[in-house]
Amino acid sequence: MAGNVDALFIFLVILSGLMTLLIFSALVYFAARYRHRKGVLAEQIEGSTPLELTWSIIPLGVFMVIFVWGALVYFQQRTPARDATEVYVVAKQWMWKLEHAEGQREINSLHVPVGRNVKLIMTSQDVIHSFFVPEFRIKQDVLPGRYTVAWFQATKPGTYHLFCAEYCGTQHSGMIGSIVVMEPAQYEAWMSGGSNGPLSATGEKIFAELGCVTCHRSDSQGRGPNLQGVFGKPVQLEDGRMITADENYVRESILDPGAKMVKGFKPVMPTFQGLVSEEQLNSLVAYVKSLSDSVGARPRSASISAPNSAPDQAQPQGSKVQ
Amino acid sequence: MATATVPQVERENYLNKEYGVGSWLLTTDHKRIALLYLLSITFFFFIGGFFALLIRLELLTPAGDLVQADTYNKLFTMHGQVMVFFFLIPSIPAVLGNFLIPLMVGAKDLAFPRINLLSWYLFIIAGIMMMHCMLTGGVDTGWTFYTPFSTAFSNTKVIEAGLAIFVSGFSSILTGLNFVVTIHRMRAPGMTWSRLPIFVWSHYATSIIQILGTPVIAITLVLVVAERALHLGIFDPKLGGDPLLFQHLFWFYSHPAVYIMILPSMGVVTEIIPCFSRKRVFGYTFVAMASIAIAVFGFLVWAHHMFVAGISVYAALIFSLLSYSVAVPSAIKVFNWTATLYKGSIHYDAPMLYAFGFVGLFTMGGLTGLFLAALGIDVHVTDTYFVVAHFHYIMVGGAVMGYLGGMHFWWPKISGKLYPEGWARLAALIVFIGFNLTFFPQFVLGYLGMPRRYYQYPPEYQVLNVLSTAGATVLAVGYLLPMVYFLWSMRYGKPAPDNPWKAAGLEWTVQSPPTTFNFPEQPVVTWEAYNYDEIDKGHKQEAQVVG
Secondary structure, three states, rough: OHHHHHHHHHHHHHHHHHHHHHHHHHHHHHHHEEEEEOOOOOOOOOHHHHHHHHHHHHHHHHHHHHHHHHHHHHHHHHHOOOOOOEEEEEEOEEEEEEEOOOOOOEEEEEEOOOOEEEEEEEEEEOOEEEEEOOOOOOEEEEEOOEEEEEEEEEEEEEEEEEEEEOOOOOHHHHEEEEEEOOOHHHHHHHHHOOOOOHHHHHHHHHHHOOOHHOOOOOOOOOOOOOOOOOOOOEEEEEOEEEEOOOHHHHHHHHHHHOOOOEEOOOOOOOOOOOOOHHHHHHHHHHHHEEEEEOOOOOOOOOOOOOOOOOOOOOOOOOOOOO | OOOOOOOOOOOOOOOOOOOOOHHHHHOOOOOHHHHHHHHHHHHHHHHHHHHHHHHHOOOOOOOOOOOOOOHHHHHHHHHHHHHHHHHHHHHHHHHHHHHHHHHHHOOOOOOOOOHHHHHHHHHHHHHHHHHHHHOOOOOOOOOOOOOOOHHHHHOOHHHHHHHHHHHHHHHHHHHHHHHHHHHOOOOOOOHHHHHHHHHHHHHHHHHHHHHHHHHHHHHHHHHHHHHOOOOOOOOOOHHOOOOOOHHHHHHHHHHHHHHHHHHHHHHHHHHHHHHHHOOOOOOOOHHHHHHHHHHHHHHHHHHHOOOOOOHHHHHHHHHHHHHHHHHHHHHHHHHHHHHHHHHEEEEOOHHHHHHHHHHHHHHHHHHHHHHHHHHHHHHHHHOOHHHHHHHHHHHHHHHHHHHHHHHHHHHHHHHOOOOHHHHHHHHHHHHHHHHHHHHHHHHHHHHHOOOOOOOOOOOHHHHHHHHHHHHHHHHHHHHHHHHHHHHHHHHHOEEEEOOOOOOHHHHHHHOOOOOEEEOOOOOOOOOOOOOOOHOOOOOOHHHHOOO
């Protein structure tokens, strides 16, 4: 995927190089050829509509090629692979906190194996940050109050820069880290180190501790909707709209339960705003996701829905490395 | 090519008619107000330039060693705010536009002379607020004021800076309003729309943006102040707001604001190139309409600043597509300027060198804009030095080059004195070389991944940063030179003839410097714009008899 970005970039470098050459040589040639000479008057030319049309329509055509090409690359960047391993990212002034679905936690570094698709589900505790890995050609702003998504696939072992690309205060330039890409065997060894168990299991514990389980019962007799198999599926709302239950919907339903009520239920759920940390929220989301996963152990989401009813809500985005 | 006779005794003109501070501070003469603006924006240009030099010095080494991180963050914030709101936006319109538009359309003054003075006072009040803000601690949000950092996290003087820019916005709106009314209502008999210099067309387009766009940034800044001071939840998700709403509102003005900076510069260049090619501008109608098209399309592309901000895929697609629609009229202009040279009779005086520089740098700035509008590439290079380089090519390479070209071209008219031509050509060359040395390496830095607004950076980026800093020192010399010789020429320069360039246009038919009411009697226009054939064949314009 980095290769796709580079191919378009090189195409544009060549194209704009040629354009610059064309304009500059015309300027230099005219300036020399038509240099003022005594007694020679300029020849007045009114203009030329055919010429104007030519140099409007041809550039427009070229621009459309660039547009379509750029859009195709962008679609790829923003459509995470279905089989991607998930990593939850919480950004704060001025560090990156990363949590693997398997439960490993890291700060300012992320270990990933070669050749696996990795999906980042990101949110911020304070201001806007941006997750930028130049080597992978990915960048996605990380916003407070919602999830944004990026993805990549690393192809070569090594250590790569992770930068914060959205200005976030004093230590903005210190909010850097590294992506450590390992051979699968090494990675498995690394993963077998300390872990608190899978994220979804942590989520299940919190789900019980907070008493969610009393209403969201798995037998559909509770006061809240049964969450089995809900994630990734369309949900009918009280106001008639259909939306897809994605990460942002689960998140919103925990923090602002009244915002998008499921049809047939009463707004009786209290808000958990301020009662759960971003990390706990991530675990809860991971747990709700795992309920839609027949295999269970390692939750893997269905691809996040296409842009839906709320056009400016965070949408999935990502990219993979060639 | 300076010719024509110069009167021995100094005639009465707008400069020597009255003396004393009061005659300046209470003037309603558009030409004197233009000079008041010239002094004020030159002051801010050097303040902003000083910040830029400190930034470049800090970036000479990868470690943060010259200033503190917080100081650095304030430096790039205030560099941006001062340069954008207190130099670039007023620059050509408030100085050259103010001075020239009444002269070019054949009017005694702008439509609302007192409002014109008011707009300068608003600018000065805003400037004092900004200076006070900077001297008592400054602000560190970046010139973009992104929320919720600006409303809930920054400990600096956000409210004061926001209010300063709010006030300066009214100055900008009033200037635009004055230009629109003047261009509609005050044209001399015979000065039809199709006979207007392109400079006037460009300012008309600019004024539309100033009038329609500026209120939006004003409201946005008021909302920032309201959220920061009163904790109204507008942009901060913790208070139930939406941070992307801020970005939409901010860029709805701040993208068109780029065209407030570049359109007047295009206007200047479209006066200079025909004059020094002794030709009518190629494709007058297309060049004029391209200005209007840029102003209109410019309002439809703002979210291309937000491709990675969290907008939907479909919104991104639409804004990418629309961004290319602005590129077409920009390309039309570049081709027409080039075509104007064809079969001309070309002179290489300093204004023309600046115009060449403008076309070159604007072309490169425009072409790199094509990269940024391409979604897949923008994801990688946005928020890196690639963007920094791109917009400096447009706003400094383009806008400032045009501004300096215009200052040289009309300096004889403004001051009544000739500047030293040799020095001026040298300065044009130094600016061009210094500019490219400063900003070209930044394109490469950006593609290699160096994020913007970084106080310290990984060592592999050092070589390119050193090149850039070296360029900045050359550029500083290039900018200081004109200030020195313009000042010098006011005292020691040769008196300027009324029309040293044998240029077309009503402003050259009056004496240098002009009298307070510009025209001794109502001019009547019977010729087309850029009638260089008639001038060079010795047909005198009727109004020249008067001068």
